[in-house]
Amino acid sequence: MSQFVQRFSRNTVGRDLIVGDIHGHFSKLQQALDAVGFDPAKDRLFSVGDMVDRGPESESCLEWLAQPWFKAVCGNHERMTMEYHMGMIPAGMLAMNGGAWAIGKTVDERLPYVDTFADLPVAIELETEYGLIGIVHADCPSPEWSQFTARLAMGGDVAAVAAEAAMWSRARCDFIDSSGVKGVRAVVVGHTPFKKMTSLDNVIYIDTMGWKGHDFTILDAATLRAADKPSALFWG
Numbered sequence: 001m002s003q004f005v006q007r008f009s010r011n012t013v014g015r016d017l018i019v020g021d022i023h024g025h026f027s028k029l030q031q032a033l034d035a036v037g038f039d040p041a042k043d044r045l046f047s048v049g050d051m052v053d054r055g056p057e058s059e060s061c062l063e064w065l066a067q068p069w070f071k072a073v074c075g076n077h078e079r080m081t082m083e084y085h086m087g088m089i090p091a092g093m094l095a096m097n098g099g100a101w102a103i104g105k106t107v108d109e110r111l112p113y114v115d116t117f118a119d120l121p122v123a124i125e126l127e128t129e130y131g132l133i134g135i136v137h138a139d140c141p142s143p144e145w146s147q148f149t150a151r152l153a154m155g156g157d158v159a160a161v162a163a164e165a166a167m168w169s170r171a172r173c174d175f176i177d178s179s180g181v182k183g184v185r186a187v188v189v190g191h192t193p194f195k196k197m198t199s200l201d202n203v204i205y206i207d208t209m210g211w212k213g214h215d216f217t218i219l220d221a222a223t224l225r226a227a228d229k230p231s232a233l234f235w236g
Contacts, residue, residue: 004152004159006121008071010128014042015230016221018135021075021190022047023098023211024055026064032216037229040069046124046221048190048206049075049137049167052113054098055211065116074120075137076167076191085114122152122163128222131185138191139172140203141165145183167191172200186224197226 008016017038022029038045049072051065052058064070081102084094091103102110124135134145141162142148151162171177173192180201181187190207197217198205204224210216218227 003119003121004163005123005125005149006071007125008044008127011042011044014039014044015227016044016046016126016128017227018046018048018133018188018206018219018221019210020048020206020208020217021050021193021211022052022055022061022216023050023077024052024058024060024101025211026057026060028210029216032210032218035229036218036227040067044069044071046126046135047072048135048188049073049120050077050190050207051075052081052099052101053077053094058101062112062116071124072120073124073135073137074117074122074167078117078120079167081110082114082117085110122166123149125149126221128185130222132183133221134181134184134187136166136187136189138167138189139165139169140181140187140189141169141171143179143182145181145187148181172203173205176200188219188221 019029051061051072065072077097080089080094080097081099083089084102094103122136126133126135134140140148148162152159170192178201181203186202186204188204188206192205193207193209194205196208206217206219208214208217220227
C-alpha cells in the first residue's frame with residue numbers, strides 16, 4: 001500500500017455516500033445511485049472495498065476508480081487479486097472466491113488492476129458535519145481508532161498485522177462485540193454480509209448483498225442513515 005490511511009475533509013457542496021461490497025455489479029450500483037439522486041458534480045461515493053470478483057463487471061472498477069468522486073479502501077478481494085498476481089496464492093483459491101476474471105488475464109493485462117489496488121488505502125478518515133467517520137473493509141481491530149491508525153503508520157510487521165485484520169476480521173461479529181470503537185463517530189465496514197444494515201455500537205455493517213440479488217446499501221455519511229433522493233427544495 002502506498003499509503004495506509006487517506007483522509008478527506010468535509011464535503012461542503014454535496015453529500016458523502018458510502019456503499020457496501022460491490023463485487024462486480026457496477027451497473028446495478030449505478031441504478032442505486034440514480035435512485036438516490038447522486039450528483040457527481042457535488043456528491044462523493046466511498047466504497048468499503050471488495051469491488052471485484054463474483055459479478056460480471058469486475059473490470060469496470062478501473063473506470064470507476066478513475067472518477068474524482070469515487071474513492072475506496074482495499075478489500076480482501078482486491079488483496080487476493082494482488083496475491084495471485086505475485087504468486088502468493090494459487091489460481092484455485094482465487095477462482096473459488098469469484099476471481100476467474102483476473103485468472104483469465106495475461107500478466108500484462110492484470111498489471112493495471114494490481115497497480116491500482118496497491119495504491120488503495122487500508123482505511124479512510126472522512127470528516128462530516130457531525131464528526132469523523134472511519135471506513136475500513138472488515139473491521140477496526142483496535143478499541144480506539146487512533147490506536148489503529150498509529151499501528152498502520154508504524155509500517156513493517158505491526159502495520160501488516162493491523163491491515164490484515166482490517167481486511168479480513170469477523171471477530172467483532174463472531175463474538176457479538178458491542179464495545180464499539182472510540183475516537184470516531186462511526187466505523188463503516190462491509191465484508192460480513194447481512195440482510196439489512198446492522199450496527200454493533202458505532203460499527204456499521206453495510207454489505208447487504210447487493211451483489212447477490214438484494215439491494216445495495218447507500219449510507220449517507222452525515223446522517224448515518226440510508227440515503228434518499230434530495231429534495232428539490234434544497235438541491236437545484
